[in-house]
Amino acid sequence: MSDIMRHVPFDVPEPFRRFLHGETGAMLRVEEFQDGSTMVVRAELPGIDPDRDVDITVSGTTLTIEARREERTEYRGKHNYRSEFQYGAFTRHIQLPQGTREEDIKASYTDGVLEVRIPTPEQDANPSRKVPVSRTSSAAGQGSAGLGTPDTTSEATAPGHFSATTPPEPGGPSAPPTGSV
Template sequence: MTPVVRRRTSPLADLRSWLESDFSAGFPGPVNLPLVRIEDFVDEGTYVLRAELPGIDPDKDVEITVDDGVLTIQGERSEESKDRDHSEFRYGSFSRSVTLPKDSRVDEITAEYRGGVLELRVPMDQTTSEPKKIQVTRPEG
């Protein structure tokens, strides 16, 4: 049975996630930040986060940090100087933060970049507890 990942997020993390979502892509100004699209899931006791980052050099363009249970991917996608008639590519700085599951072993995180996708694997402690039934008593009298 696959364990359920329960993440507690702060309202500020939820707001940041909303600002980085596709919903904000059509708005002008500071809300229209370069987007880092992600997916996450649990695979056999490991939290997996995949981020779409095409066109970057992971050795030079990306920094991954963990601070107080929050994993942050940040970097910059550089624009080549070429004459173009049209481009929908996004260039410049990007950042995306995700709250890790409570039982993550952050010292064992691994990262791999393949085909424009950065995949991070975060081992989790496998502490499964059986449900416990609590008996209700009534005082005499």
């Protein structure tokens, strides 16, 4: 299924992409934006240790962020005890711009927010290029019928028809009607 997704000419929304790839884990929500010539990806990950709970990898043109969270809250009262656990693993795959250099990607973690900064290579303002079309002459004696140029091998025309070099006679069968409306 991942081979099919490589040939899709448009961005597939993350939930659909994850479904098609068979990923069923919780999705890491991110915000992604351009800051000048840098792509910035931010994820809220409060209560984690980035050294132990976060893995950021690059494979080809895909940046993968994996995070694990385990948070415990305990309440001990005189006659009761309550413990709440919040845990899970989160993954997000992000397409990188063509030409991104792996060694230039930087990540930081401040106040519960993971920020990944990806310098984007200079893109040509007009990446497309016009391809010139060359002309070739047709084979000798065959003319160029159907190509928009006159066939000069014959001057005779059938009644009611005209050649590309001879205009129709006024009032003839091929001439436009004249008169008042």
